Amino acid sequence: MKDGEEVLEETNVSYGFWRRIKNTLLKLDVFGILNSQTAHLPGKKTSFNEPTLFRYINVRTKSNEFPVSFTGCAVLNKNKVLLADYNNRTLTVVDTESEVIIEKKSLDSDPWDIAVLPQDQIAVTMPYEKEILVMSTAGKLIPIRTIKVKGECYGITYGEDHLYVVCNPASVLSMDVQGNDQVNIFQKREKYKNHKDLHYCVLSDDCSTIYLSSYTSHCILRLTIKGEILSIIGYGDLKEPEGMVLLDDGSLMVCIYRKHAIVRISGDLKHRQKVVRVDNPQSICYNRHQEEVYVGTFNSELLLVFSLK
Template identity: 30%
Template sequence: MCAGAGEGVCGHGGECVRLRMRVCAGSVPVPGLSTVTWKKEADINVRMTQDKETCWISSSALISPGLFLLADCNNNCVKLIDVSTRIVTARLQLPGYPWDVCVLHDDQAAVTLPNNSMIQLLSIKGGQLSRGKKIVSPECRGITSYNNRLYVLYKSNPRIEVMTLDGHIISTFQKDDGKQLFQRPYYLTVSASTPPTLYVSDYSANTVLQLSLDGKVLREYRDKQLIRPESVVEVGPGQIIVCGRDIHNVLLLSERDGKMTEILGQKDGLTKPYSVTFCPHTRAIVVGMRDNNSLNVFNAK
């Protein structure tokens, strides 16, 4: 299995991202994305006959080259899509709406179900989807993994819990030097920096916060082009992309200089983007939007 940051066209998810980048990208160099010109490809329709509502792809994660796991928030399901054939190859109904997904080892993935107060582990072996064990996790939102640990975000009583794959809570990040870390955090990812760090998008604060893996604040990213940030994803060492929902854009964050650059926007057809994925192999970005049956696909020229 190649666990990546989006492949074929690639994307969100966490160590998820670090694992994906390490295994999938291997030695594939990631260009400086701030200077790349993006070409919009044909959208991919992800709606299936079983879907009763317009799709809302709130999260995506790379499974293997060309194969993505999608969380369809409006239709209470997860899907596998083969980007190379543009076909949804599997669908699994869930007991509630999924919010965020990440890829684990051994052909497993995890999805948060906020209204069901649980994290559902999934088997993704052989291109099939099935449910595994559940972890009780009231009002969980964002999820990522690193070093066999889950990092889980909570909107209510905002915090990060670090837990084992069995759900045992190891530590909790809520304050730094007595100050509340978050207002309304929704997504997070682990970077491939040395040492690795966490990035958390805060919907209400209009910020992306960089933390050490023990919960210490390293940097706060804020920009007039970043309003209501959603999915935040590593695309390579020192480069992070984040969806700005209310200005309909995707921004690139640079660890080196702390700058934020818009790389995709409303002019490119984005409307309320929630999930984003980058593939280093194909140099492609895939964006999922709220109440939209299509994935937007962009290739680097």
């Protein structure tokens, strides 16, 4: 791994973004809010501003061998976001205030998703290794241990001292942070037989339910952590859903890859609205400190920053 100075020298970060953002803005269309027949989205807030494109951060570096593909993103602190670049087998730490890459960590295999753990740690899924890589973020990114799982692991989320990981063939594994007591909560196969290629997951704030994006069946599932289906929304404008994030009001923002859109869905999966158009949205995370949403795209060097203020 190159030292910080070399990484900064090769990072192409644009500060005069008005000149380059023009083409990006041409691809973004903000849609109206839910119609009068749609109830308010449930949660902590009675209202939530629609996301507006605030800026973008160019994270291309000279060392990238392939087009950048951010399949995972996670907020580490107020001004720091971590990105998983699947194509280039790297983890990239970006200072969102200065718009500078402060660390780039090469891995031995392709990372997919990231979950933030307590005590300055993260868990990164490595599909082709069928393992979860646990790392320290206290200083530089340092591997601590690996957790082996059955199947190619993709989406990962954390809550109440447990990891939840979606794997293929279709399964959702629950385990402690050491990887012990692995249980598949998605094992009633007859009920779930049409839901294959699970890509991402996210827990509700109270850790009572888990949301899954089913890529090939074009839907979002809401389950109890025991595996019982509570509700499903899909088809139509949810073609090939990918990354998801839970907002403070209890609603979800979901990347709809094939439709080139970010969609807002109520926590009970009864209502949805198309929020904004983005080419090939793949991953998404929410910065509660800044009230910003970061969207990583596939085959693009831009990290899009949307304001919810």
